[in-house]
Amino acid sequence: MKKMKILFAGLLVGMTMMNGFAQTNLMRFTDYNMAQPVINPARMGTGSGVNGLLLYRTRFENSDVWPSTGVLNVHTLLEEKNLGGGLNIIFDKYGPYQKLYAYVAGTYRLQVNEGKYLFFGIQAGLNYVGTKPDYFMVHEEQIFADNYSQPNFGFGMHYQAENYFLGLSIPEFRYNAIDQEGNKISSMMSDMLKVFLYGGYRFRLATNTDLEPYSYLSYSGEEGSTIDIGARLIYKDNLIFGAQYRTDQAFAAMVRVRLTEGFWLGYAFEGNNSDIDNSFNSVQEIGLTFHFGGKKEQRRSAPEEEAYDDINSIRYF
Numbered sequence: 434m435k436k437m438k439i440l441f442a443g444l445l446v447g448m449t450m451m452n453g454f455a456q457t458n459l460m461r462f463t464d465y466n467m468a469q470p471v472i473n474p475a476r477m478g479t480g481s482g483v484n485g486l487l488l489y490r491t492r493f494e495n496s497d498v499w500p501s502t503g504v505l506n507v508h509t510l511l512e513e514k515n516l517g518g519g520l521n522i523i524f525d526k527y528g529p530y531q532k533l534y535a536y537v538a539g540t541y542r543l544q545v546n547e548g549k550y551l552f553f554g555i556q557a558g559l560n561y562v563g564t565k566p567d568y569f570m571v572h573e574e575q576i577f578a579d580n581y582s583q584p585n586f587g588f589g590m591h592y593q594a595e596n597y598f599l600g601l602s603i604p605e606f607r608y609n610a611i612d613q614e615g616n617k618i619s620s621m622m623s624d625m626l627k628v629f630l631y632g633g634y635r636f637r638l639a640t641n642t643d644l645e646p647y648s649y650l651s652y653s654g655e656e657g658s659t660i661d662i663g664a665r666l667i668y669k670d671n672l673i674f675g676a677q678y679r680t681d682q683a684f685a686a687m688v689r690v691r692l693t694e695g696f697w698l699g700y701a702f703e704g705n706n707s708d709i710d711n712s713f714n715s716v717q718e719i720g721l722t723f724h725f726g727g728k729k730e731q732r733r734s735a736p737e738e739e740a741y742d743d744i745n746s747i748r749y750f
Contacts, residue, residue, distance in 0.1 A: 460502065460523075460525055460627075461490075461651075462718065463677070463685045463687065463702075463703045463716065463718045464685075464689075464720065465647075465649045466633070467488070467689070467720050468488065469600070469631075470486060470506045470508055470519065470521070471488075471521060472604055472629045473554065473589035473601075473602035473629060474536070474539075474540065474555060474587055474588065474602065474604065475540055475553055475554030475589035475590050475591040475600070477517065477538045477540055477554060477556075478508060478509070478516070478517020478518055478519070478538075478539075478540025478542060478552055478554060479510060479517070479542075479593060480508075480510055481510045481511075481727030482509060482724055482725055482726035483507065483509055484508050484519075485505070485507040485722070485723050485724075486505075486506040486720060486721070486722050487504070487720065487723075488504040488718065488720040489502070489718070489719050489720075490502040490503075490717070490719075491717065492715060492716055500526060501526050502523065502524070502525045502526075504521070504523050504524075505520075505521075505522045506520070507519050507520050508520070508538070510540070510727075515541060515543070515544075516539070516540065516541060517539075517540040517541075517542065517552075518537070518538050518539040518540055519537075519538050520535075520536070520537055521534065521538065521558075522534070522535050529564045530562070530563075530564055531562070532560065532561065532562045532563075533560070533561040533562075534558065534559075534560055535558045535559050536556040536558035536587070537557060537558055538556035539554065539556075540552050540553065541553045548594060548595050549592075549594045550592070550594075551591075551592050551593075552592075553589075553590055554588070554591070555586065555587070555588050556586060556587045556604070557584065557585070557587075558585060558586075559585065560583055560584075560585045561581075562580065562581065562582070563580030564580065583607065585605050585606065586605075586606055586607075587602065587603055587605050587606060588602065588603055589601065589602030589603070590602070596634060596635050596636065597634040597635065598631075598632065598633050599631070600629070600630070600631045600632070601628075601629070602628070602629045603626065603627065604629070605626075606626070608626070626654055627652075627653055628650075628651070628653070629652075630650040630652070631647065631650065632647065633645050633646065633648075634646060635667070641669045642666065642667065642668050642669075643666075643667040644665070644666055644667070645665040646662075647662075647663055647664070648661065648662050648663075649661040659680055660680050661677055662677065662680075663678065664676060670691070671691045672688075672690055673688065673689040673699075675689075675701075679703075683703050683704060683716075684704050685704070686701070687699065687700065687701035687702070687718075694724075695724040696721065696723050696724075697721070697723075698721055699718075699721070700717070700719055701717070701718040701720075702716070702717055702718075703715075703718070
């Protein structure tokens with residue numbers, strides 16, 4: 434346990450030292466804990482039954498320029514075979530540009546120790562990128578209409594234990610876009626390569642209440658890296674409050690509530706902390722996670738509750 438605490442502390446320090454660059458081109462999420470299966474294919478095989486996520490991220494302002502993102506994720510694990518996988522469908526829109534990602538993932542689970550697993554994941558699929566049917570002016574630049582699609586693939590690793598998690602992923606090895614002159618850009622292992630590195634540790638704060646600090650690093654070679662540092666307060670595994678800071682860019686607050694045994698509803702608000710105009714400062718993210726069949730989710734119970742459950746002698750009553 435002491436070694437893992439040192440490892441986690443080292444991870445946070447290393448991720449912080451890698452930060453300090455400008456905002457990247459990466460597709461952003463506010464609640465990365467909820468969106469893990471979207472950024473890491475290895476996370477699409479960590480739970481039996483049918484698991485999934487519906488997520489929508491957009492600005493409050495009604496504008497054709499601000500980005501919006503929609504996600505559908507479904508995944509599962511065959512525990513007897515230690516194999517899993519899933520499906521990601523992502524629609525991303527920014528101004529005249531729109532992208533559609535469709536990936537199928539496969540995962541393998543390796544048991545490292547009792548209750549500790551290392552997951553490997555690969556995904557492959559298609560990217561579609563296009564513009565609106567008619568070109569128009571954006572900041573006095575003429576945008577041309579065009580579209581094309583190409584294959585893409587990614588890789589990830591995820592380590593899961595009862596109290597902590599670590600992950601590393603490259604969800605896309607190719608980059609495709611259409612520039613303002615209508616040129617199709619497609620490259621392999623370019624400076625726009627996307628890398629995610631993350632970790633979190635959960636510990637008992639009080640009876641029925643846990644605290645989970647975490648950190649997510651996102652990196653692209655051309656524009657540098659950013660780091661999200663936050664903490665989640667978890668009450669009875671039914672209610673979660675979170676706060677988060679993205680270096681030199683944004684701050685966020687989030688809440689998740691368990692609706693039923695298999696459904697969680699989450700909401701996050703992200704505010705601007707950069708030099709960008711203040712009208713760029715209101716992002717909201719709504720997500721619904723679900724689980725059907727398989728093993729029921731095991732909740733962490735307080736030590737006091739476990740102790741009294743084991744007392745059978747009449748002298749204690």
